Structures are given as C-alpha cells and as structure tokens.
Amino acid sequence: xxxxxxxxxxxxxxxxxxxxxxxxxxxxxxxxxxxxxxxxxxxxxxxxxxxxxxxxxxxxxxxxxxxxxxxxxxxxxxxxxxxxxxxxxxxxxxxxxxxxxxxxxxxxxxxxxxxxxxxxxxxxxxxxxxxxxxxxxxxxxxxxxxxxxxxxxxxxxxxxxxxxxxxxxxxxxxxxxxxxxxxxxxxxxxxxxxxxxxxxxxxxxxxxxxxxxxxxxxxxxxxxxxxxxxxxxxxxxxxxxxxxxxxxxxxxxxxxxxxxxxxxxxxxxxxxxxxxxxxxxxxxxxxxxxxxx
Numbered sequence: 571x572x573x574x575x576x577x578x579x580x581x582x583x584x585x586x587x588x589x590x591x592x593x594x595x596x597x598x599x600x601x602x603x604x605x606x607x608x609x610x611x612x613x614x615x616x617x618x619x620x621x622x623x624x625x626x627x628x629x630x631x632x633x634x635x636x637x638x639x640x641x642x643x644x645x646x647x648x649x650x651x652x653x654x655x656x657x658x659x660x661x662x663x664x665x666x667x668x669x670x671x672x673x674x675x676x677x678x679x680x681x682x683x684x685x686x687x688x689x690x691x692x693x694x695x696x697x698x699x700x701x702x703x704x705x706x707x708x709x710x711x712x713x714x715x716x717x718x719x720x721x722x723x724x725x726x727x728x729x730x731x732x733x734x735x736x737x738x739x740x741x742x743x744x745x746x747x748x749x750x751x752x753x754x755x756x757x758x759x760x761x762x763x764x765x766x767x768x769x770x771x772x773x774x775x776x777x778x779x780x781x782x783x784x785x786x787x788x789x790x791x792x793x794x795x796x797x798x799x800x801x802x803x804x805x806x807x808x809x810x811x812x813x814x815x816x817x818x819x820x821x822x823x824x825x826x827x828x829x830x831x832x833x834x835x836x837x838x839x840x841x842x843x844x845x846x847x848x849x850x851x852x853x854x855x856x857x858x859x860x861x862x863x
Contacts, residue, residue, distance in 0.1 A: 589633050589634065590631060590632065590633050591630075591631070591632045591633075592629065592630070592631055593629070593630040593631075593632065594627075594628070594629050594630075595627070595628050595629075595630070596625075596626065596627045596628070597624075597625070597626040597627075597643075598623070598624065598625050598626075599622075599623070599624040599625075599858075599860070600621070600622075600623055601620075601621065601622045601623075601624070601858075602619075602620070602621050603617075603618075603619065603620040603621070603622065604618075604619055604855060605617045605618065605852070605853065605854040605855065606851075606852025606853050606854070607839050607841070607850050607851065607852035607853075607854070608839060608854050617852075617854075618649065618650070618651060618654065619649070619650040619651060620647050620648060620649045620650055620654075621647075621648045621650065622645055622646060622647040622648065623645070623646045624643060624644070624645045624646075625643065625644055626641065626642070626643035626644075627641070627642055627643075628640065628641040628642075629641075635668060635669040636666065636667070636668045636669070637666070637667040637668075638664075638665070638666045638667075639663070639664070639665050639666075640663070640664050641661075641662070641663040641664075642660075642661070642662050642663075643660075643661050644658065644659070644660050644661075645658060645659045646658045657685065658685055659683070659684065659685050659686060659687075660683070660684040660685065661681060661682070661683050661684075661686075662681065662682040663679065663680070663681045664679070664680050664681075665677060665678065665679035665680075666678050666679075673705060673706050673707060674703070674704070674705055674706075675703070675704040675705075675706075676701070676702070676703055676704075677700075677701070677702040677703075677704070678699075678700070678701055678702075679698075679699070679700045679701075679702070680697070680698070680699050680700075681696075681697070681698040681699075681700075682696070682697055682698075683695060683696040683697075683698070688722065689762070689771055689773060689799060690724075690734065690762060690764075690768070690769045690770070690771055690801075691722075691724045691725075691769065693724065693725040694722050694723070694724055694725075695722070695723045695725075696720055696721065696722045696723070697720070697721045698718055698719070698720050698721075699718070699719050700716055700717060700718035700719070701716065701717055702714060702715070702716035702717075702740075703715050703716070709746060710745065710746045710747075711743075711744075711745060711746070712742075712743070712744045712746070713742070713743055714740070714741065714742040714743075714744075715739075715740070715741050716739070716740040716741075717737065717738070717739055717740075718737065718738040718739075718740070719735070719736075719737055720734075720735060720736060720737075720738065720762070721733070721735045722734045722735065722762065722769075724766065724769060726766075732764060732765065732766035732769065733764065733765075733766075734762040734763060734764030734766065734769045734770065735762065735763060735764075736760065736761045736762040736763050737760065737761065738758065738759070738760035739758065739759050739760070740756070740757070740758050741756070741757045741758075742754060742755065742756045742757075743755050748783075749783065750781065750783045750789050751781065751782055751783055752779075752780070752781045753778070753779075753780050753781075754778065754779050754780075754781075755776075755777070755778050756775075756776070756777040756778070756779075756795075757774075757775070757776050758773075758774065758775045758776075759772075759773070759774050760772070760773050760774075761773070763802075767802070767803035767804075768803065768804060770801065770802030770803060771799055771800060771801045771802060772799070772800045772802075773797065773798065773799045773800070774797075774798050775795060775796065775797040775798070776795070776796050777793060777794065777795035777796070778793065778794055779791060779792070779793035780792055780793070787825060787826050787827045787828075788823075788824070788825045788826075789823075789824050790821070790822070790823055790824075791821070791822040791823075791824065792819075792820070792821050792822075793819070793820050793821075793822070794817070794818065794819045794820070795816075795817075795818045796815075796816070796817050796818075797814075797815070797816040797817075797818070798813075798814070798815050799813070799814040799815075799816075800812075800813055801813075801814075804845075806843070806844040806845040807844065807845055807846055808844060810844060812843065812844060812845050812848075813843065813844050814841065814842070814843045814848065815841075815842045815843070816839060816840065816841050816842075817840040818837060818838070818839050818840070819837070819838055820835060820836065820837035820838070821835070821836050821837075822834065822835040822836075823835075829861055829862045830859070830860070830861055830862075831858070831859070831860035831861070831862060832857075832858070832859050832860075833856070833857075833858040833860075834856065834857045834858070835854075835855070835856040835857075836853070836854075836855055836856075837853065837854040837855070837856075838851070838852070838853050838854075839851060839852060839853075839854065
C-alpha cells in the first residue's frame with residue numbers, strides 16, 4: 571500500500587479558571603493501495619489496487635483526571651480495475667476516560683458503525699459499547715483489560731436483513747524498556763450469535779509487537795499475529811464445520827522528523843482453511859507520509 575496522510579490539529583484552550591480544556595482536531599488522509607490479500611477485520615478490507623480518502627473530526631474535553639472525546643470519521647475507497655465496487659465506512663465514537671488513581675484508569679466508550687466489514691459479513695451496521703481498565707504499577711509495566719458488547723445488523727442484498735450479537739474480550743501487557751521502546755502482548759476472544767446460520771462464529775487471536783528506537787526520530791516495529799476462527803454453521807469441503815487460521819507477520823518503520831510523519835509497513839498474510847476455496851496468501855504494503863500542524 572502506498573499512502574499519503576495529512577493530519578491537521580487545532581487545539582483551543584478554555585478559560586483557565588474552569589479546570590477544563592477544549593481541544594478540537596481534524597485529519598485527512600489520501601491513500602493508494604497495492605495488496606495481494608489482507609486480513610478481514612473490523613474496518614474496510616482493501617486488496618488489489620485502490621485509492622482511498624479518509625476524513626476525521628474530533629473534540630476533546632479534558633480536566634486534570636478526566637478526558638472526554640467525540641469523534642466522527644468516514645472512509646471512501648475507490649477500487650481500481652474493471653467491475654470493482656467502490657466502498658465506504660462511517661464511524662461515530664464517544665468515550666470518557668477517568669484516572670481513578672495515579673495507577674488505575676477506567677474508560678467507557680460507545681461506537682456506531684455503518685457499512686463495516688466484519689468477520690462474518692462484508693456489509694454490517696453495528697453498535698458497540700465497551701469498558702476498559704488500565705493498571706500501571708509503574709511507568710515500565712502496563713496491563714489492560716477490555717470488554718465489549720456488539721449488536722450487529724447484516725445487509726443480505728435482496729434477502730431480508732438479519733442480526734447478530736456477542737461479546738469480545740481484549741487483554742494486553744506492555745513492557746517499557748525506555749523512551750519509545752516497548753514489547754507488547756495482546757490476546758482477544760470474541761463470538762457472535764445469530765439466527766442467521768451464516769453469521770455465527772467464535773474467534774481467538776494472539777499477537778506480539780516490539781517497538782525499538784534506532785535514532786531519535788526513527789523506530790522499527792516487528793510484529794506477528796495468529797488468528798483462529800470457527801463458524802457455527804458454515805460447512806467446509808469435507809462436510810465439517812468451517813475452520814480458518816491466519817498467521818500475519820509484519821514489519822513497520824516509523825520516521826517522525828519534526829512535524830513530518832513517515833510510516834512504512836510490510837505485512838504478509840498466510841490464510842489456511844478446511845474450505846479450500848478460502849485458502850490464500852499474499853503481501854500488503856503501506857507507505858504513509860503526513861505532516862502535523
């Protein structure tokens with residue numbers, strides 16, 4: 571993927587005697603994409619050649635121990651090549667974070683998605699509500715645990731829309747070795763239950779990422795993720811229920827000289843399944859250039 575990003579920020583402070591600060595911001599990104607294949611996650615799936623435009627506006631409201639954020643963003647993807655349909659995605663987010671103590675933080679968040687690509691469907695509208703707990707016993711160790719409930723509606727073309735719902739649990743441990751020098755481990759378990767036999771699934775994933783500075787404004791980030799998915803009622807070639815497995819190694823380079831943001835990522839996707847038509851592998855490349863105001 572070749573990407574060009576432009577980030578615009580316009581902080582604005584409220585009167586100092588209120589104890590609260592207002593910080594509006596905006597971002598726009600223009601991207602060109604080149605990828606053989608990709609993982610299907612809770613965002614747009616872009617493979618082949620495409621150009622996309624993403625716009626985002628946000629408003630932060632902060633006090634000494636509490637942070638509130640409202641955010642809206644939209645992605646328009648223009649797929650290159652004959653017969654390829656353009657796609658888009660909208661997202662609204664409202665979240666609040668509060669420092670209960672100097673070591674313990676709690677976050678509550680609500681999100682609304684339109685035209686989301688999910689594990690079980692290429693066209694999903696969804697509501698998500700989540701709570702996240704963060705514990706930092708010291709600045710070198712951070713533990714996070716999050717629980718999310720998802721309510722989804724699926725567009726089935728000419729057939730009536732169907733629905734699904736289910737939980738997701740995320741856990742992370744991050745070890746800090748120094749400035750911009752981290753090792754992080756992530757675990758996730760999720761499921762969706764639906765009366766639509768094609769939509770129900772269970773999934774677990776595990777990942778690790780290492781971020782290391784190699785110059786004051788340059789750092790490298792190798793990572794790997796393993797994902798296993800079991801569908802409730804999709805039948806594979808051998809008559810058994812469909813089972814998928816993905817292994818995704820990647821390497822990311824981040825160069826932030828001054829207000830410039832240059833990020834390059836190389837990812838390779840190995841996708842195995844007991845349904846042979848689903849098996850695939852291929853690269854996904856990203857180059858992002860941005861400037862922060």
